Amino acid sequence: MKTITTDFEYLPATTVEEALDLLSQHKDDDYKVIAGGQSLNTAMKHRLIAPEFIIDIKGLSDLDYIKFDDQEGLKIGALATHRSLEKSPIVREKYPVLCEMEENVASVETRNWGTVAGDLCNADPAVDPGPPLIALDAKMKVASKDEERTVDAEEFALDFFETVVQPGEMLKEIQIPVLPPNTGAYFTKYSQIHGDYALASVAVSITLDKKKEACTNARIGLGGVGVKPIRAKKAEEVLKGKKITEALLAEAAEVAKTEISPVSGIEGSADYKRELAGTLLKRVGKEALARAQKA
Numbered sequence: 001m002k003t004i005t006t007d008f009e010y011l012p013a014t015t016v017e018e019a020l021d022l023l024s025q026h027k028d029d030d031y032k033v034i035a036g037g038q039s040l041n042t043a044m045k046h047r048l049i050a051p052e053f054i055i056d057i058k059g060l061s062d063l064d065y066i067k068f069d070d071q072e073g074l075k076i077g078a079l080a081t082h083r084s085l086e087k088s089p090i091v092r093e094k095y096p097v098l099c100e101m102e103e104n105v106a107s108v109e110t111r112n113w114g115t116v117a118g119d120l121c122n123a124d125p126a127v128d129p130g131p132p133l134i135a136l137d138a139k140m141k142v143a144s145k146d147e148e149r150t151v152d153a154e155e156f157a158l159d160f161f162e163t164v165v166q167p168g169e170m171l172k173e174i175q176i177p178v179l180p181p182n183t184g185a186y187f188t189k190y191s192q193i194h195g196d197y198a199l200a201s202v203a204v205s206i207t208l209d210k211k212k213e214a215c216t217n218a219r220i221g222l223g224g225v226g227v228k229p230i231r232a233k234k235a236e237e238v239l240k241g242k243k244i245t246e247a248l249l250a251e252a253a254e255v256a257k258t259e260i261s262p263v264s265g266i267e268g269s270a271d272y273k274r275e276l277a278g279t280l281l282k283r284v285g286k287e288a289l290a291r292a293q294k295a
Protein backbone atom coordinates (compact mmCIF):
# COMPACT_ATOMS: atom_id res chain seq x y z
CA MET A 1 0.00 0.00 0.00
CA LYS A 2 1.32 3.46 -0.90
CA THR A 3 2.06 5.58 2.14
CA ILE A 4 0.64 9.07 1.74
CA THR A 5 2.94 11.65 3.25
CA THR A 6 1.57 15.05 4.16
CA ASP A 7 4.94 16.77 3.84
CA PHE A 8 5.30 19.21 0.98
CA GLU A 9 7.62 21.98 -0.06
CA TYR A 10 5.89 25.36 0.04
CA LEU A 11 6.81 27.73 -2.79
CA PRO A 12 5.21 31.18 -2.56
CA ALA A 13 5.20 33.52 -5.58
CA THR A 14 4.60 37.25 -5.41
CA THR A 15 4.63 38.14 -9.12
CA VAL A 16 3.23 36.46 -12.24
CA GLU A 17 6.77 36.03 -13.54
CA GLU A 18 7.84 34.24 -10.36
CA ALA A 19 4.79 32.00 -10.45
CA LEU A 20 5.36 31.06 -14.10
CA ASP A 21 9.04 30.38 -13.36
CA LEU A 22 8.10 28.06 -10.48
CA LEU A 23 5.50 26.31 -12.65
CA SER A 24 8.07 25.83 -15.40
CA GLN A 25 10.68 24.45 -12.96
CA HIS A 26 8.20 22.00 -11.42
CA LYS A 27 6.12 21.01 -14.44
CA ASP A 28 7.39 17.41 -14.26
CA ASP A 29 6.91 17.19 -10.48
CA ASP A 30 3.88 16.32 -8.37
CA TYR A 31 2.81 19.89 -7.57
CA LYS A 32 -0.38 21.86 -7.03
CA VAL A 33 -1.11 25.54 -7.32
CA ILE A 34 -2.91 27.05 -4.33
CA ALA A 35 -4.93 30.27 -4.51
CA GLY A 36 -7.64 30.62 -1.82
CA GLY A 37 -7.23 26.98 -0.77
CA GLN A 38 -10.98 26.37 -0.41
CA SER A 39 -11.00 23.25 -2.57
CA LEU A 40 -7.32 22.32 -2.41
CA ASN A 41 -7.05 22.30 1.39
CA THR A 42 -10.15 20.11 1.62
CA ALA A 43 -8.74 17.61 -0.88
CA MET A 44 -5.43 17.51 1.02
CA LYS A 45 -7.13 17.27 4.42
CA HIS A 46 -9.07 14.23 3.21
CA ARG A 47 -5.82 12.75 1.84
CA LEU A 48 -7.30 12.66 -1.67
CA ILE A 49 -4.11 14.29 -2.90
CA ALA A 50 -0.68 14.76 -1.36
CA PRO A 51 1.41 16.96 -3.68
CA GLU A 52 5.15 17.23 -3.07
CA PHE A 53 5.20 20.93 -3.95
CA ILE A 54 2.65 23.68 -3.34
CA ILE A 55 3.02 26.77 -5.50
CA ASP A 56 1.17 29.58 -3.70
CA ILE A 57 -0.20 32.24 -6.03
CA LYS A 58 -2.38 34.03 -3.45
CA GLY A 59 0.23 36.80 -3.26
CA LEU A 60 -0.07 37.70 -6.96
CA SER A 61 -1.73 41.05 -6.33
CA ASP A 62 -1.14 41.94 -10.00
CA LEU A 63 -3.80 39.34 -10.91
CA ASP A 64 -6.29 40.49 -8.29
CA TYR A 65 -8.45 42.68 -10.51
CA ILE A 66 -11.85 43.08 -12.13
CA LYS A 67 -11.82 45.67 -14.90
CA PHE A 68 -14.15 46.74 -17.68
CA ASP A 69 -13.82 48.85 -20.78
CA ASP A 70 -16.30 49.53 -23.58
CA GLN A 71 -14.11 47.89 -26.23
CA GLU A 72 -12.69 44.83 -24.54
CA GLY A 73 -15.38 44.06 -22.01
CA LEU A 74 -14.77 42.50 -18.61
CA LYS A 75 -11.50 41.02 -17.42
CA ILE A 76 -11.33 39.00 -14.24
CA GLY A 77 -7.82 38.27 -12.95
CA ALA A 78 -6.97 34.87 -11.53
CA LEU A 79 -6.85 36.17 -7.97
CA ALA A 80 -10.26 37.90 -8.01
CA THR A 81 -12.47 36.27 -5.41
CA HIS A 82 -16.11 35.26 -5.75
CA ARG A 83 -16.97 37.99 -3.25
CA SER A 84 -15.22 40.72 -5.23
CA LEU A 85 -17.17 39.70 -8.35
CA GLU A 86 -20.42 39.63 -6.39
CA LYS A 87 -19.80 43.10 -4.95
CA SER A 88 -18.33 44.79 -8.03
CA PRO A 89 -20.49 47.82 -9.05
CA ILE A 90 -19.38 47.63 -12.70
CA VAL A 91 -20.23 43.93 -12.90
CA ARG A 92 -23.62 44.61 -11.27
CA GLU A 93 -24.25 47.28 -13.92
CA LYS A 94 -22.97 45.49 -17.03
CA TYR A 95 -23.33 41.76 -16.23
CA PRO A 96 -25.83 41.48 -13.34
CA VAL A 97 -26.18 37.75 -14.02
CA LEU A 98 -22.66 37.23 -12.63
CA CYS A 99 -23.44 38.97 -9.33
CA GLU A 100 -26.67 36.99 -9.00
CA MET A 101 -24.78 33.77 -9.66
CA GLU A 102 -22.18 34.65 -7.04
CA GLU A 103 -24.78 35.34 -4.34
CA ASN A 104 -25.51 31.60 -4.22
CA VAL A 105 -21.97 30.21 -4.35
CA ALA A 106 -21.17 28.44 -1.06
CA SER A 107 -21.02 30.79 1.96
CA VAL A 108 -19.68 34.33 2.35
CA GLU A 109 -16.59 32.86 4.07
CA THR A 110 -15.83 30.64 1.09
CA ARG A 111 -16.58 33.46 -1.35
CA ASN A 112 -14.17 35.74 0.55
CA TRP A 113 -11.29 33.31 0.12
CA GLY A 114 -12.20 31.35 -2.98
CA THR A 115 -11.23 32.71 -6.37
CA VAL A 116 -13.43 32.42 -9.44
CA ALA A 117 -10.44 31.02 -11.36
CA GLY A 118 -9.76 28.45 -8.63
CA ASP A 119 -13.37 27.30 -8.76
CA LEU A 120 -13.10 26.81 -12.53
CA CYS A 121 -9.72 25.06 -12.24
CA ASN A 122 -11.07 22.73 -9.56
CA ALA A 123 -13.59 21.78 -12.28
CA ASP A 124 -16.47 20.36 -10.30
CA PRO A 125 -19.11 19.53 -12.96
CA ALA A 126 -21.59 21.78 -11.10
CA VAL A 127 -19.23 24.76 -10.79
CA ASP A 128 -21.55 27.78 -10.69
CA PRO A 129 -19.57 30.23 -12.86
CA GLY A 130 -19.36 27.62 -15.65
CA PRO A 131 -22.81 28.04 -17.27
CA PRO A 132 -22.97 31.88 -17.14
CA LEU A 133 -19.48 32.15 -18.60
CA ILE A 134 -20.60 29.89 -21.47
CA ALA A 135 -23.75 31.97 -21.97
CA LEU A 136 -21.69 35.19 -21.99
CA ASP A 137 -19.20 33.78 -24.51
CA ALA A 138 -16.24 34.07 -22.14
CA LYS A 139 -12.66 33.17 -23.02
CA MET A 140 -10.11 31.83 -20.59
CA LYS A 141 -6.52 33.01 -20.84
CA VAL A 142 -4.11 30.23 -19.89
CA ALA A 143 -0.43 31.09 -19.47
CA SER A 144 2.88 29.30 -19.16
CA LYS A 145 6.39 30.79 -19.01
CA ASP A 146 6.64 30.52 -22.80
CA GLU A 147 3.18 31.30 -24.16
CA GLU A 148 -0.39 32.41 -23.57
CA ARG A 149 -3.45 30.87 -25.19
CA THR A 150 -7.17 31.51 -24.95
CA VAL A 151 -9.81 28.84 -24.70
CA ASP A 152 -13.58 29.17 -25.06
CA ALA A 153 -15.40 28.81 -21.74
CA GLU A 154 -17.19 25.64 -22.89
CA GLU A 155 -13.85 24.02 -23.82
CA PHE A 156 -12.09 24.82 -20.52
CA ALA A 157 -13.23 21.80 -18.49
CA LEU A 158 -12.49 18.43 -20.04
CA ASP A 159 -13.94 15.96 -17.56
CA PHE A 160 -14.70 15.51 -13.86
CA PHE A 161 -12.11 17.70 -12.07
CA GLU A 162 -9.99 18.04 -15.21
CA THR A 163 -9.32 21.10 -17.36
CA VAL A 164 -7.21 22.11 -20.33
CA VAL A 165 -4.62 23.63 -17.96
CA GLN A 166 -1.46 21.60 -18.47
CA PRO A 167 1.52 21.12 -16.13
CA GLY A 168 3.51 24.36 -16.17
CA GLU A 169 0.41 26.46 -16.94
CA MET A 170 -2.03 28.52 -14.93
CA LEU A 171 -5.35 30.19 -15.64
CA LYS A 172 -4.43 33.85 -15.74
CA GLU A 173 -7.57 35.75 -16.72
CA ILE A 174 -11.23 35.33 -17.64
CA GLN A 175 -12.42 37.60 -20.45
CA ILE A 176 -16.04 38.43 -21.21
CA PRO A 177 -16.94 40.48 -24.29
CA VAL A 178 -19.19 43.53 -24.23
CA LEU A 179 -22.78 42.33 -24.55
CA PRO A 180 -24.46 43.27 -27.84
CA PRO A 181 -27.43 45.68 -27.62
CA ASN A 182 -30.80 44.12 -26.72
CA THR A 183 -29.18 41.27 -24.79
CA GLY A 184 -30.49 39.77 -21.57
CA ALA A 185 -28.92 36.99 -19.51
CA TYR A 186 -30.11 35.02 -16.53
CA PHE A 187 -28.89 32.10 -14.41
CA THR A 188 -30.40 29.88 -11.80
CA LYS A 189 -29.36 26.76 -9.96
CA TYR A 190 -31.25 24.23 -7.97
CA SER A 191 -29.57 22.76 -4.90
CA GLN A 192 -31.07 21.03 -1.89
CA ILE A 193 -29.34 23.34 0.60
CA HIS A 194 -28.76 27.04 -0.03
CA GLY A 195 -25.19 27.63 -1.22
CA ASP A 196 -24.52 23.99 -2.06
CA TYR A 197 -23.37 22.81 -5.46
CA ALA A 198 -26.23 22.56 -7.95
CA LEU A 199 -28.10 19.42 -8.90
CA ALA A 200 -28.65 21.30 -12.12
CA SER A 201 -28.02 24.88 -13.20
CA VAL A 202 -28.83 26.82 -16.34
CA ALA A 203 -27.70 30.13 -17.84
CA VAL A 204 -29.26 31.66 -20.94
CA SER A 205 -28.30 34.74 -22.89
CA ILE A 206 -30.67 36.07 -25.55
CA THR A 207 -30.06 38.85 -28.07
CA LEU A 208 -33.01 40.37 -29.91
CA ASP A 209 -33.13 42.28 -33.19
CA LYS A 210 -33.60 46.07 -33.35
CA LYS A 211 -37.37 45.77 -33.12
CA LYS A 212 -36.93 43.41 -30.15
CA GLU A 213 -38.97 40.77 -31.88
CA ALA A 214 -36.79 37.99 -33.27
CA CYS A 215 -33.92 36.32 -31.45
CA THR A 216 -30.67 36.98 -33.32
CA ASN A 217 -28.48 35.01 -30.94
CA ALA A 218 -28.87 32.69 -28.01
CA ARG A 219 -26.33 30.93 -25.82
CA ILE A 220 -27.18 28.26 -23.29
CA GLY A 221 -24.90 26.82 -20.59
CA LEU A 222 -25.85 24.01 -18.22
CA GLY A 223 -24.11 22.76 -15.08
CA GLY A 224 -24.33 19.62 -12.95
CA VAL A 225 -25.76 17.56 -15.78
CA GLY A 226 -22.64 16.00 -17.25
CA VAL A 227 -18.98 15.58 -16.46
CA LYS A 228 -18.45 19.30 -17.05
CA PRO A 229 -20.46 22.45 -17.84
CA ILE A 230 -22.15 21.98 -21.21
CA ARG A 231 -23.13 24.34 -24.01
CA ALA A 232 -26.47 23.29 -25.53
CA LYS A 233 -25.79 24.30 -29.14
CA LYS A 234 -28.75 22.48 -30.70
CA ALA A 235 -31.15 24.10 -28.26
CA GLU A 236 -29.66 27.49 -29.13
CA GLU A 237 -30.46 26.83 -32.80
CA VAL A 238 -34.12 26.25 -31.90
CA LEU A 239 -34.32 29.83 -30.62
CA LYS A 240 -32.25 31.66 -33.24
CA GLY A 241 -34.08 33.68 -35.91
CA LYS A 242 -37.48 33.23 -34.26
CA LYS A 243 -39.81 35.11 -31.98
CA ILE A 244 -39.35 33.49 -28.60
CA THR A 245 -42.51 32.17 -27.02
CA GLU A 246 -43.12 29.81 -24.11
CA ALA A 247 -43.78 27.03 -26.65
CA LEU A 248 -40.45 27.70 -28.37
CA LEU A 249 -38.63 27.66 -25.01
CA ALA A 250 -40.33 24.35 -24.22
CA GLU A 251 -39.09 23.00 -27.56
CA ALA A 252 -35.55 24.24 -26.81
CA ALA A 253 -35.72 22.62 -23.36
CA GLU A 254 -36.63 19.25 -24.92
CA VAL A 255 -33.68 19.54 -27.31
CA ALA A 256 -31.30 20.57 -24.49
CA LYS A 257 -32.33 17.45 -22.57
CA THR A 258 -30.83 15.39 -25.40
CA GLU A 259 -27.54 17.30 -25.21
CA ILE A 260 -26.77 16.60 -21.55
CA SER A 261 -25.56 13.47 -19.79
CA PRO A 262 -26.49 13.68 -16.11
CA VAL A 263 -25.03 11.13 -13.72
CA SER A 264 -27.14 9.47 -11.03
CA GLY A 265 -26.06 10.14 -7.44
CA ILE A 266 -27.46 10.10 -3.91
CA GLU A 267 -28.84 13.58 -4.49
CA GLY A 268 -30.90 12.59 -7.54
CA SER A 269 -31.17 10.21 -10.47
CA ALA A 270 -29.98 11.06 -13.96
CA ASP A 271 -33.62 11.21 -15.15
CA TYR A 272 -34.54 13.61 -12.37
CA LYS A 273 -31.63 15.92 -13.18
CA ARG A 274 -32.50 15.85 -16.88
CA GLU A 275 -36.10 16.90 -16.16
CA LEU A 276 -34.88 19.52 -13.71
CA ALA A 277 -32.54 21.02 -16.30
CA GLY A 278 -35.39 21.23 -18.83
CA THR A 279 -37.68 22.94 -16.33
CA LEU A 280 -34.99 25.42 -15.30
CA LEU A 281 -34.20 26.20 -18.92
CA LYS A 282 -37.79 27.24 -19.62
CA ARG A 283 -37.81 29.56 -16.57
CA VAL A 284 -34.37 30.98 -17.20
CA GLY A 285 -35.07 31.53 -20.90
CA LYS A 286 -38.23 33.46 -20.05
CA GLU A 287 -36.35 35.78 -17.68
CA ALA A 288 -33.45 36.25 -20.14
CA LEU A 289 -36.03 37.21 -22.79
CA ALA A 290 -37.70 39.72 -20.45
CA ARG A 291 -34.30 41.26 -19.74
CA ALA A 292 -33.45 41.45 -23.45
CA GLN A 293 -36.74 43.24 -24.07
CA LYS A 294 -35.93 45.80 -21.36
CA ALA A 295 -32.24 46.20 -22.29
Ligand SMILES: Cc1cc2nc3c(=O)[nH]c(=O)nc-3n(C[C@H](O)[C@H](O)[C@H](O)COP(=O)(O)OP(=O)(O)OC[C@H]3O[C@@H](n4cnc5c(N)ncnc54)[C@H](O)[C@@H]3O)c2cc1C
Binds near residue numbers: 040172196
Ligand atom coordinates in the same frame (compact mmCIF):
# COMPACT_ATOMS: atom_id res chain seq x y z
C1 LIG B 1 -18.17 24.28 1.66
C2 LIG B 1 -17.97 24.65 0.19
C3 LIG B 1 -19.08 24.85 -0.61
C4 LIG B 1 -18.89 25.20 -1.96
N1 LIG B 1 -19.99 25.43 -2.75
C5 LIG B 1 -19.81 25.83 -4.03
C6 LIG B 1 -20.93 26.15 -4.86
O1 LIG B 1 -22.07 26.12 -4.46
N2 LIG B 1 -20.68 26.53 -6.13
C7 LIG B 1 -19.42 26.64 -6.64
O2 LIG B 1 -19.27 27.00 -7.81
N3 LIG B 1 -18.34 26.36 -5.88
C8 LIG B 1 -18.52 25.96 -4.59
N4 LIG B 1 -17.44 25.68 -3.81
C9 LIG B 1 -16.10 25.73 -4.41
C10 LIG B 1 -15.41 27.04 -4.13
O3 LIG B 1 -16.04 28.04 -4.88
C11 LIG B 1 -13.98 26.82 -4.54
O4 LIG B 1 -13.42 25.99 -3.54
C12 LIG B 1 -13.13 28.07 -4.63
O5 LIG B 1 -13.66 29.05 -5.48
C13 LIG B 1 -11.79 27.65 -5.20
O6 LIG B 1 -10.97 28.78 -5.32
P1 LIG B 1 -9.63 28.84 -4.48
O7 LIG B 1 -9.00 30.13 -4.83
O8 LIG B 1 -9.89 28.58 -3.04
O9 LIG B 1 -8.86 27.62 -5.17
P2 LIG B 1 -7.89 26.54 -4.50
O10 LIG B 1 -8.65 25.70 -3.53
O11 LIG B 1 -6.66 27.20 -4.01
O12 LIG B 1 -7.56 25.70 -5.81
C14 LIG B 1 -8.55 24.88 -6.39
C15 LIG B 1 -7.93 24.11 -7.54
O13 LIG B 1 -7.64 24.97 -8.62
C16 LIG B 1 -6.24 25.03 -8.87
N5 LIG B 1 -5.97 26.43 -9.16
C17 LIG B 1 -6.37 27.50 -8.42
N6 LIG B 1 -6.10 28.64 -9.08
C18 LIG B 1 -5.52 28.30 -10.24
C19 LIG B 1 -5.04 29.03 -11.38
N7 LIG B 1 -5.13 30.37 -11.43
N8 LIG B 1 -4.51 28.35 -12.40
C20 LIG B 1 -4.43 26.99 -12.37
N9 LIG B 1 -4.89 26.24 -11.35
C21 LIG B 1 -5.43 26.88 -10.30
C22 LIG B 1 -5.56 24.44 -7.66
O14 LIG B 1 -4.35 23.81 -7.98
C23 LIG B 1 -6.61 23.44 -7.20
O15 LIG B 1 -6.50 22.27 -7.95
C24 LIG B 1 -17.58 25.33 -2.48
C25 LIG B 1 -16.47 25.11 -1.65
C26 LIG B 1 -16.64 24.79 -0.31
C27 LIG B 1 -15.42 24.59 0.55
